[in-house]
Amino acid sequence: MTPNDKKSYAALLSELTLQEKISLLSGNTFNTTPSVPRLGIPQIKVGDSINGIRPSAIDGGMATACFPSTTCLASTWDVELLERMGAEIAQQARLKSAQVVLGPTINIHRDPRSGRNFECFSEDPLLSGQLAGAIVNGIQKQGVGACPKHFVCNDSETMRHFYNVNESPNSRTLREIYLAAWQHLLRTSDPVGIMTAYNKVNGLFCGENKELISDILRGTWGYQGITMSDWFATHSTVPPIKAGLDLEMPFPFFRGGKLLKEVKVGNVAEAEIDQRALKMLELRDRTQACHQNEEERSELSDxxxxxxxxxxxxxxxxxxxxxxxxxxxxxxxxxxxxxxxxxxxxxxxxxxxxxxxxxxxxxxxxxxxxxxxxxxxxxxxxxxxTRCIIPVAPTTQLTSSSGHPGADVSYFNDSAPSTPLLTELLPSPHVFMLGAFKPGLSVPSSRLEITTTLTPLSTGPHILAVRCTGAFTLTVDGAEPVLARDTQADVTTEQFLFNPTLLESRATLDMTAGQPYKIHLAMRSREALTLGEPTPYAATICFEEFASxxxxxxxxxxxxxxxxxxxxxxxxxxxxxxxxxxxxxxxxxxxxxxxxxxxxxxxxxxxxxxxxxxxxxxxxxxxxxxxxxxxxxxxxxxxxxxxxxxxxxxxxxxxxxxxxxxxxxxxAPSEGWFPAKRGEDGEVEIRYGEGVGVGYRSDxxxxxxxxPFGFGLSYTEFGYHGLKVVVEEEGEKPVLRCQIGVTNMGEREGKEVVRLYVGAVEAAVWRPERELKAFTKVLLQPGERKVVELEVDLKVACSYWDETGIAWKTEMGRYRVEVGGCREEVVVTKEVSWNHL
Missing domain, CATH: 3.40.50.1700 (Glycoside hydrolase family 3 C-terminal domain)
Known part of the structure; x- marks a missing residue:
């Protein structure tokens, strides 16, 4: 398709029926949204994540190019390199026929225990936002869309579906740290989508928080792309529409027929549906260059x-x-x-x-x-x-009833308890189903049995373990059960996917090298379908030989x-x-x-x-x-x-x-405030007790x-000299401009990260001693000297969030500027209040 051949899907809004418009506002599979074939409107397919675009199937075995985790990307401090990475991510997305990449993740490293920090950038909002923006730009220059996440305050995993961040969106804490990362992102890039977080902020779930989505993101900042929920993160039908949430993922739990009914009774105006549907059509316009629908594949690329x-x-x-x-x-x-x-x-x-x-x-x-x-x-x-779970029993040590490596699995419905519905040979004693079950299998009211013969390679007190979603018994050589549980595992679908330690039961058995042991696992299906999410149905036999x-x-x-x-x-x-x-x-x-x-x-x-x-x-x-x-x-x-x-x-x-x-x-300044805790009233809450003092900003x-933040050694040494700072308050855009010489004083080529920090010498409110305001990375040969210039909007450099005036405020007075250990004070003579991107 040439540029002149491009369609305008947005122009088709008036031709859509109400039902078709509503259909665009929810997913129809775990990673796709519906198409409208009669008008040629294609589906949208999303792919996780910037560290490697995974195949569509949750348990899919297809490999993909695996890039470093996001903390590693942040440690590069290299905007140009990350933009090049974005271009490669776009190519990987095309191999999976995806139009939108779910990422990057820019939640803040508030606490060193947060399980998901590895896929986020930094404790600093400017570094997070600008590096994420570079990746977004690299992805979208190739015609693929990017959807950064999670807006906002998803910086803990404990009870993330429920906890409330007890802060007003107009507090200094949210504005200067958590929302600031998104401001920096949007100053440097224009992502096609933004994913909202699971948690609540100030008592409202992020996906139905009008102040966050409509007032700040779209109103104050002027964002024009779509907003989408995280998976299974919607909790109602009407409030998310009113708040401005365009897309519910992955299925229409609260939309579809429920939303149609709300329109018909007048709780939602069709004009509001049009607003949301138009955004989904505009998304298709912005990703037209990658609307192929080909078989997913993985390709090696030098x-x-x-x-x-x-x-x-x-x-x-x-x-x-x-x-x-x-x-x-x-x-x-x-x-x-x-x-x-x-x-x-x-x-x-x-x-x-x-x-x-x-x-x-x-x-x-x-x-x-x-x-x-x-x-x-x-x-x-x-x-x-180093491991939290016992590995799956290795195929090389397992023998099925037919003599082949692996395990026999049989499935039984309670309606015919002695006749297998299905029997199969698996190379590994591992059954995984999520929502979609074996044809004819009744859930609840069924069971499975896994049988295999295990032969240890050594003699010793070995570990046999089971990870099961239902009640189970495990026997060895037909004796009394070695392991058993008489109830289903008390885990959510999310815990099933991400925290298998909660499913695991272990036993230590003295076993002899070369001796075969017949292992039999019987597991019941779960007692009821999981509401609102796919029901897990899984069983695994695990084994590890003793090692001192x-x-x-x-x-x-x-x-x-x-x-x-x-x-x-x-x-x-x-x-x-x-x-x-x-x-x-x-x-x-x-x-x-x-x-x-x-x-x-x-x-x-x-x-x-x-x-x-x-x-x-x-x-x-x-x-x-x-x-x-x-x-x-x-x-x-x-x-x-x-x-x-x-x-x-x-x-x-x-x-x-x-x-x-x-x-x-x-x-760590967050130590006493992390993770979420359940109060006496039953509500789950996180308090940002350290306020603005996150990470290096703390006293x-x-x-x-x-x-410390920004630390890293080199095989050479760098020297800084001749810092010059100029404040230009006049003109359409007042700026703070810095110039400094950087010299490679060693005998090896090296790269240095030049960082600009600003701190208020005197202020009406407590402010961090210094805050990162600009950075760049330079390559220097041995003995080479370069003059580096850093320029930043003066308002961005010197402002704090004024909770009283509900705006950013630049105070008159002296400011300390630091680059590479060199410091200089400057004076700002004008007081300015502002509130825009």
């Missing part, structure tokens, strides 16, 4: 992989490098101990809707063998296990003692950091702490490589004992080589923290952080 590696390497943060332990020499042979399971089975992403199945995984162990001198000795010790932590630590310790340098790969996985639940602590898993202490004690030099999305609390003695700490984040499918290139100096680390790393959980932050 260009995509190059950008994925560049992103991962650019986001890696060097946190400690005592005695120049890094970079490792690639020419001088030496002995290297590579310790930890993540070295050979790396973590690439967090869990939930921002996760995906990567096309491949690069192992850091393999990368180091490629990059280091061929005469170096590289040996590996697996270290301790003490022996694993001793092996790693011995290897470290024989090596010149020890690289310990540790941290968290998607089992710890995921959508659907929050962490309970900041600490590194205990066994990993014991491993680190032992290796640091025995080894000559120790470097820790951390995989995580959230800050991790490291004990003082561990930080003091190791020479190097490298933050790898969840680095995507190219992460193994990216980590290797940073460790060996092929890439000079340029990542800078987008979030403060606190010494302990008690040092006394220097004493409480291990590594």
């Amino acid at each position: 260009e995509t992989n190059r950008i994925a590696r560049e992103l991962a390497a650019a986001g890696i943060v060097l946190l400690k490098n005592d005695n120049n332990v890094l970079p490792l020499s690639t020419t001088t042979p030496f002995k290297v101990a590579v310790i930890g399971e993540f070295a050979y089975d790396p973590v690439v992403t967090g869990g939930g809707s921002a996760s995906c199945k990567p096309q491949y995984k690069q192992r850091p162990l393999d990368a180091l063998q490629t990059l280091l001198s061929p005469d170096s000795t590289i040996r590996h010790s697996p270290g301790v296990r 932590e003490l022996a694993a630590i001793a092996d790693a310790e011995a290897l470290a003692a024989e090596s010149d340098v020890s690289l310990v790969f540790c941290g968290r996985s998607d089992q710890y950091e995921s959508e659907g639940f929050d962490l309970e602590e900041m600490a590194l898993p205990r066994a990993q702490v014991d491993l680190l202490r032992a290796v640091a004690r025995a080894g000559k030099r120790t470097v820790v490589v951390l995989y995580c999305g959230n800050p991790i609390e490291l004990p003082e003695d561990v930080v003091g004992a190791v020479e190097g700490v490298v933050l790898a984040h969840f680095p995507g499918q190219e992460g193994g080589m990216a980590v290797g290139e940073v460790l060996t100096g092929k890439v000079n680390p340029s990542g800078r923290l987008g979030t403060s790393w606190w010494r302990t959980l008690g040092d 006394g932050v220097e004493k409480r952080v291990r590594w």
Whole structure:
């Protein structure tokens, strides 16, 4: 289709029947909205997420290009690179025939325990909004739409469907932190959609909060795109329409026939339906370039992989490098101990809707063998296990009744309890159904049975486990049940998807190597269909052979003692950091702490490589004992080589923290206010008790952080000099303009992030000592000097939200400007109040 051939779907509004207009306002599957074939109006298909566009099926096995997690992207501080990434995300969306990408996620890193922080950018609203805007621009320049999320205050997963953020949208806290991120996003980009959050703000669900959607987002800020609910996040029919919510996802639970009835009785005017339907038609106009409807596929691309590696390497943060332990020499042979399971089975992403199945995984162990001198000795010790759940019993150790690897599964309806409705052979003892059941299977009133023969490879006290949604019994060799539960699992559909630990039951059994054990699992279906969401129906047999932590630590310790340098790969996985639940602590898993202490004690030099999305609390003695700490984040499918290139100096680390790393959980300003709590009245509430003092904005932050916001080391050094600041108050757009010289004083090429902070010297209300107002990233050759200019709207640079005047306010007075440790004071002579984007 050429530009001249483009249709105007918006022009078809008057030709739609009322029922057709209403049909456009809800999804019809988990990831599509209906079409109107008689008028040629296509469906809209959405795809999750910017870290990798997943296939449509919830349990689909198709792989996709897996990019680094969003905390890694934020640590790049690189607008140009993230816009290039957006273009690659658009191509991945086209491979899945999606018109809209659900993301990026720009909720604030308020607390280091939030399970979904890994898929958000930062504790800072400007950094979050501007980097997200770069990705949106990259996606939409390719004709695909982007839908940032979640508007607003979804910064906790605990009871996220219910909790109320007890703040007025006109409070300083919301305006200066949480809503500000969206302002910065919309100043730099024009996304086709915005997804509202699950939670309430000031007593109203975000999807039916008129003050948020119609008054602020559309009214004050002038946003013209669609608004859509998160999945199963609508709670009523009329209020979301009145508030301005265009699209209910994924199904018409509160729209469809219910909405038609409300129109007919006069509770909703057809003109209001027209407003919402017009937005959905305009969405189709803006995404016409990608309205193909082809079979989903995954394709390897050298260009995509190059950008994925560049992103991962650019986001890696060097946190400690005592005695120049890094970079490792690639020419001088030496002995290297590579310790930890993540070295050979790396973590690439967090869990939930921002996760995906990567096309491949690069192992850091393999990368180091490629990059280091061929005469170096590289040996590996697996270290301790890091997991919250027991893995699915491996097919290679299972035998079905027919002798083939796998398990037999039979399904029975209560109407014919002795005759199987269906029998199948599965390669894995894992059954997964969500809403759509096996043909003829009655839910409720049915059961399944999984039978297999398990042969252990070793002798010991092994773990057998079950994850089931219904009541169940598990027997071994026909004896009394080893595990049983007489009621269905007390979990929501969301917990079923994202928090399998709640489903798991475990038993320890002494088992003998090579001896076959007949395993039988019988599970009842759930007692009733889940209201408002698809009903889960799943059963899994899990198995893990015994492994001694003490022996694993001793092996790693011995290897470290024989090596010149020890690289310990540790941290968290998607089992710890995921959508659907929050962490309970900041600490590194205990066994990993014991491993680190032992290796640091025995080894000559120790470097820790951390995989995580959230800050991790490291004990003082561990930080003091190791020479190097490298933050790898969840680095995507190219992460193994990216980590290797940073460790060996092929890439000079340029990542800078987008979030403060606190010494302990008690040092975090949100510690006493997180997560949501249920009050005596039964209501679930979150209080933003720290107010505007989020992250580095809080008082006394220097004493409480291990590594501060913006921190990151390099293999070279940068010097700043000659700061010049000019305030231009006259003219149509008053600006604050800064100029500073930056010099690479080392012997390696390197990139530096130049950051501009502003703070009020005196103010009528409490204000943070400094706030980020602009940034850029520059490449400098050894000895090179560049003059960097940063310009920012003076109102944005100097204003705070005036709760009394219900507007942004710039006070007259002195302001402190800081760039690279250089400071200068300036004077603003005019007082200004304003309220626009």
